[in-house]
Amino acid sequence: QSLTNFLLAAHVLSAYVVATELLTRSAVESDFATDVCVRKRGIDPATGARYLEELSFEIVNEQSMSDVTAKAKNLARRGVRRIFAIFVKTDRICEWSTTKQEFVALDMAAMFDDHVFIRPIAVKALVDSTLAEAENEVAKALIAKKNPEIVKFQRNAEKHGHKKGLDEGHKKGLDEGHKKGLGQGLRQA
Numbered sequence: 152q153s154l155t156n157f158l159l160a161a162h163v164l165s166a167y168v169v170a171t172e173l174l175t176r177s178a179v180e181s182d183f184a185t186d187v188c189v190r191k192r193g194i195d196p197a198t199g200a201r202y203l204e205e206l207s208f209e210i211v212n213e214q215s216m217s218d219v220t221a222k223a224k225n226l227a228r229r230g231v232r233r234i235f236a237i238f239v240k241t242d243r244i245c246e247w248s249t250t251k252q253e254f255v256a257l258d259m260a261a262m263f264d265d266h267v268f269i270r271p272i273a274v275k276a277l278v279d280s281t282l283a284e285a286e287n288e289v290a291k292a293l294i295a296k297k298n299p300e301i302v303k304f305q306r307n308a309e310k311h312g313h314k315k316g317l318d319e320g321h322k323k324g325l326d327e328g329h330k331k332g333l334g335q336g337l338r339q340a
Contacts, residue, residue: 154285155187155208155237158276161289161296162268167205168192185226186210189267205232205267212239223247223254233265242278270295 160169168191172184188204195202207226211219223234227249234247236254245254257263259278262271269292276284293301 154279154282155210155277158272158285158288159187159189159206159208161292162270162272163189164267164269166192167267170204185231188231189265203230206235206265207231207233208235208237210239211236220254224252237277239278242280244274244277268292 156169156171163169167189170185170188170190172186185204185207187208187210189206190204191202193202194200204226209219209222219236223236226234227247235244236247237244243256243259245256247253248255257274259275261274263274263277264271272288272292273284276288279285
């Protein structure tokens with residue numbers, strides 16, 4: 152859950168929030184929590200309560216497929232727009248298809264996009280246990296969001312890179328001028 156939360160939190164636009172274990176009531180007799188979800192910030196004026204999850208991610212480890220399917224059906228019935236299952240043991244991610252009434256595997260080489268994100272996310276980063284892919288995706292999201300620390304780092308690098316370039320150019324110019332002057336002096340002598 153923490154990897155998914157880390158990855159999604161960096162990608163959501165400021166109007167959205169990522170939540171973990173958000174209690175969802177899909178029916179009067181049903182209470183369960185989505186493992187990780189994305190929802191709009193604030194209060195829905197139509198209901199007077201928080202906005203409903205737009206994206207829901209179930210982290211599947213020991214749960215039966217029938218339990219995960221039942222949960223997806225309940226969330227879809229409740230109005231959750233997109234429902235995903237991340238299968239930890241097989242390193243795959245699937246999206247619930249309301250038309251097929253089943254989970255459909257996502258292409259691991261594809262990009263995962265939604266209007267709640269600043270940029271698409273590499274699907275493989277959502278199941279990357281090494282964190283390398285996830286960290287790369289988070290860095291790209293922070294750059295896209297123009298994170299103040301990233302912008303400061305970029306400006307500093309540009310400033311030092313420009314100064315270094317000027318210093319190298321000045322040295323090269325002096326060296327070439329010195330060689331040219333020596334050559335002219337020798338020809339005149």
